[in-house]
Amino acid sequence: MSSPLHTSIWQEEPEPDNPFATRAAYCHGFDVYGQMLGQARWVDMLFLLLRGEAPTPIQARALETLAVALANPGPRDPMVHAAMCGGIGGTPAAASLMAALAVGAGQSGGARDVFLAMGKWAACELGASHTWASTLVHHATPQWLTVTDTGWPAIEHAAGFDPNGVSTPTVVRQTLEMLASQEVGPRTLWLAEHRTALEQAAGVPLAMTGIAAAALTDLGFSPAQGEMLYLLLRLPGAAAHAMEQGHIGFKNFPYPPVELENDPYRGKETQP
Amino acid sequence: MNRGPQMLAEHADVFKTKVGAAFPGSHTIFLGQDLLRDLKDMDWLALCTMGIMGRPVPPEHLKWFSQAWVRTSYPDARLWNNRVAALAGTTRSTPNLAISAAQAVSEAAIFGRGNEFRALDFFLKTRQILDRGTSLADHLEGFLGDGGRMPGYGRPIASKDERIPLGLEMAKELGVGDGPHVALAFEIDRYFASTNRPLQLNMGGLGAAFAADFGWTPQEFNLFMFITFLGGMYPCYVEATSKPPAAVFPMRCSDVRYDGVARRNWAPTTGQ
Numbered sequence: 153m154s155s156p157l158h159t160s161i162w163q164e165e166p167e168p169d170n171p172f173a174t175r176a177a178y179c180h181g182f183d184v185y186g187q188m189l190g191q192a193r194w195v196d197m198l199f200l201l202l203r204g205e206a207p208t209p210i211q212a213r214a215l216e217t218l219a220v221a222l223a224n225p226g227p228r229d230p231m232v233h234a235a236m237c238g239g240i241g242g243t244p245a246a247a248s249l250m251a252a253l254a255v256g257a258g259q260s261g262g263a264r265d266v267f268l269a270m271g272k273w274a275a276c277e278l279g280a281s282h283t284w285a286s287t288l289v290h291h292a293t294p295q296w297l298t299v300t301d302t303g304w305p306a307i308e309h310a311a312g313f314d315p316n317g318v319s320t321p322t323v324v325r326q327t328l329e330m331l332a333s334q335e336v337g338p339r340t341l342w343l344a345e346h347r348t349a350l351e352q353a354a355g356v357p358l359a360m361t362g363i364a365a366a367a368l369t370d371l372g373f374s375p376a377q378g379e380m381l382y383l384l385l386r387l388p389g390a391a392a393h394a395m396e397q398g399h400i401g402f403k404n405f406p407y408p409p410v411e412l413e414n415d416p417y418r419g420k421e422t423q424p
Numbered sequence: 425m426n427r428g429p430q431m432l433a434e435h436a437d438v439f440k441t442k443v444g445a446a447f448p449g450s451h452t453i454f455l456g457q458d459l460l461r462d463l464k465d466m467d468w469l470a471l472c473t474m475g476i477m478g479r480p481v482p483p484e485h486l487k488w489f490s491q492a493w494v495r496t497s498y499p500d501a502r503l504w505n506n507r508v509a510a511l512a513g514t515t516r517s518t519p520n521l522a523i524s525a526a527q528a529v530s531e532a533a534i535f536g537r538g539n540e541f542r543a544l545d546f547f548l549k550t551r552q553i554l555d556r557g558t559s560l561a562d563h564l565e566g567f568l569g570d571g572g573r574m575p576g577y578g579r580p581i582a583s584k585d586e587r588i589p590l591g592l593e594m595a596k597e598l599g600v601g602d603g604p605h606v607a608l609a610f611e612i613d614r615y616f617a618s619t620n621r622p623l624q625l626n627m628g629g630l631g632a633a634f635a636a637d638f639g640w641t642p643q644e645f646n647l648f649m650f651i652t653f654l655g656g657m658y659p660c661y662v663e664a665t666s667k668p669p670a671a672v673f674p675m676r677c678s679d680v681r682y683d684g685v686a687r688r689n690w691a692p693t694t695g696q
Contacts (some may be wrong), residue, residue, distance in 0.1 A: 157675065160684035166677035180685055187690040199454065206690070246521050254528070295549070296572055300532035302541045303646055314425050411440045414456040 154290035180204045195219060198384075211371055212341045214336035218367050221327040221360070222382065224389025231256030231314065231386060232393045239382025241396030242404045252390035255384055258313070259304055261361060262381040267300075269365030270375035273339055276313040281342060287314070313354050320357040322349065328363045337370025443475075476647045477640070484598040485638050489648070491594045497655030498555060501672065505530045505653055506660040512675045513664025514672035522661045523654070530653050535579070535628065537646055543576030543632035544642045547605045551636070554608070560615060576609070576629020578622060587627045595634070603637025606630070 161180060161250075167173040177184045180200055188197070192206075196270060199207040204299040207215060225232055234255035239250030256262045276284045291310040309315040325347075332344035343350070343358070343366045351357050361382070368378035397405055411419070427573045444453040452459040455474060463471060469490060474480045501510035505526045512522030533536040565599055568574065570630040579585060595601030609625055609632075616623040 154618065156679050160682070162680070163682035163684065164677040165681065171477075171676040171678060172674060178494055178682075178687060181688040182690045185686070191690060204685070224639040230588040244521060247524075250521070250524060250528075253553050272650045279564060296541050296567065296570075297545050299542070299573055301595055302533060302575075305643070307523070316429060375564050408437060410445045411438060412445050412453060413442045415453055415602055416456055416458065417451075417453075421688060 160204075167298060171397075182206075182320040191324055198381070199331055199371070200383070207371075209336060210336055211360035214331055214334045214367060215371060217330055217334060218327075218364060221323075222364060222385040224392065225256075225360075225386055226389065227393050229256075229261075229389075230258075231262065232390045236316040236397040236405070237389035239396070239398040240402050242398060243339075245391075245394075248394035249387055249391060252387060252394075256383060256390070259307065259311075261359060263379045265311050265359070265361040266365045266368065266382040267311075267375045268307070269362055270373075270378045272311060273365060274375065281338075284342065285346065285353050288350060309356070310354050312359060312365050313351075313356045314359040315356055317357035317359065324358060324360050324363060327360065328358070328366075331363065331367045336367065339366040339370050342366075346363065356410050359417050360367075372382050442560075473648060476644050477483050484600050485634075488591075488594055488598055488600055488634060489631065492587070492591055493652055493655065495590055496627060496652050499656045499659040501664065503656070504532070505536065506586065506657050507625040507673065509657045509661040510664040510672045513661040514667065514670055516665065516669060519661060526657045526661075527636075527650065527654070537649060539575050539626070539633050540628040540635075540649055541575075541646050543629045544640070544645050546551045546575050547608060547633055547636045548642075551608055552614075553604060557688065560611060564612065564615060574623055576632050577612070577616065577622075579623055579624075579626050584624060585626045585630075586626060587631055591630050591676055600634070603634070605633045605636035609633035642681065 163178040164174045165176040167175045176186060179188070179197070180199065182188055183377070193212065193216070194201075195212050196206060198219075199205075199211060200216055227233065227236065231252045235248040235252035238251045251420045257264055261267055268291075272288050272290075276287050279287065291307050293306045301335065314321075327341065328344050328347065331340045335341065340363075343363070347358060364382055365378060368381060442456075444455055444459075446452045451461075452472070452574070454463055455478065458465050466474075468487075469482075469486050470481065470483070473486060498506070501507055508529050509522045509526040512518075512525060550563060554560060559609065592601060595606075609629060613625040614624075631649070635648075640648070
């Protein structure tokens with residue numbers, strides 16, 4: 153190797169008989185297999201990996217709450233739908249999850265929505281709380297694309313809101329109320345207090361992405377970290393539904409009728 | 425834009441499309457034409473491009489890019505996207521997973537799809553700005569002064585792009601190289617040289633300039649360029665599978681340089 157791999161996350165000690173085998177591994181200084189195993193929870197490890205510190209009990213509880221809320225968007229969600237398209241055809245497990253990640257990455261209800269909404273929360277840091285609503289509902293595609301904008305379609309709605317919503321779905325409200333009650337930070341509390349006014353300003357209700365963005369910011373994650381976590385935390389449902397459809401079989405999987413708007417054979421007696 | 429549950433209801437139950445549909449056992453409609461009757465002799469790349477653009481594309485445009493892709497097919501498994509294919513080979517993952525993941529990684533910010541997308545967007549907007557009377561020097565200095573990162577110029581590993589002269593030679597042969605955006609691309613190149621900036625036009629930038637002259641949008645170009653690196657990826661996967669498992673880019677514990685916090689004790693602070 154021309155250069156060693158640099159990391160401030162992970163340190164491994166080799167076995168005496170094999171430089172490629174691990175005798176001990178340390179995550180941000182903590183002995184993973186010697187001390188954390190059996191004591192740390194999954195969310196502790198997630199938080200530690202991304203933030204570099206163990207979570208406080210309040211942070212761990214909030215992240216676990218969010219993880220449960222996000223674990224399964226349900227089979228109607230495009231991300232899970234994509235995973236099921238893998239499962240139904242018998243593709244490798246990774247293909248179903250890759251499909252879920254690609255679709256769940258999007259700007260409309262996906263991880264990019266969380267990334268953009270967390271960017272709005274970062275912008276809110278610059279102003280007093282009475283300016284937050286106008287910052288959060290503002291949306292525009294920048295004149296010059298930054299390296300993180302590239303490839304993404306034009307922004308069509310304020311991040312964190314549901315452009316097709318009528319009122320805040322109950323599950324979204326329940327998630328917000330639970331996270332706010334756990335007092336993980338000022339944004340979820342503010343969102344719970346000002347939800348109605350904020351939604352009036354936006355003209356559409358909050359989406360689960362908006363709740364996740366506020367909570368993840370309260371937990372101290374950056375927009376890039378929040379985007380990754382949102383992708384990751386929604387995978388369990390995609391996996392479960394993909395495998396279930398593999399068992400149910402394609403004859404019971406929706407295959408809607410098509411209305412072909414420019415069918416050259418429409419109205420003609422002769423078809424091939 | 426029409427939004428809300430009523431719009432969603434209009435799209436539920438039946439799939440409305442102008443793109444086409446397959447009627448297994450009978451026929452397939454592709455953009456209003458019978459695939460097996462009207463398009464059966466079409467060149468595959470021309471068909472793919474028609475699927476992107478919704479219209480036929482002149483063969484000389486396709487020829488320029490297909491020749492360019494020959495010159496971007498680097499069978500070097502050290503390159504980051506190719507390395508993904510090789511690593512998948514060394515773990516004995518499947519060919520499709522390997523190449524799909526390597527392709528996804530090619531949508532990078534500093535090379536590949538991200539670079540090309542931003543470069544095309546930059547050329548199109550810059551041409552408009554110059555046409556309104558702003559000088560190129562003022563525009564470029566303003567862009568860079570505002571923190572803009574120049575797409576289409578410079579390379580992560582080398583400064584000079586040896587593929588440019590070949591691309592120009594091919595353009596001359598095909599009679600496609602005299603458009604205003606290609607001219608602009610070299611005007612910018614000369615400006616950076618005159619101001620001693622290490623930013624030379626790269627192949628992605630040149631391709632973007634051609635795409636601008638061909639009238640393509642960044643989205644069309646992004647889709648079209650998907651296969652750019654494919655030729656170099658295949659052999660990286662194939663060779664990796666021919667070597668012993670894990671023999672591609674193995675790392676010893678000592679090959680990783682840890683520069684994080686010192687070792688510390690894990691105290692179970694959560695779950696209380």
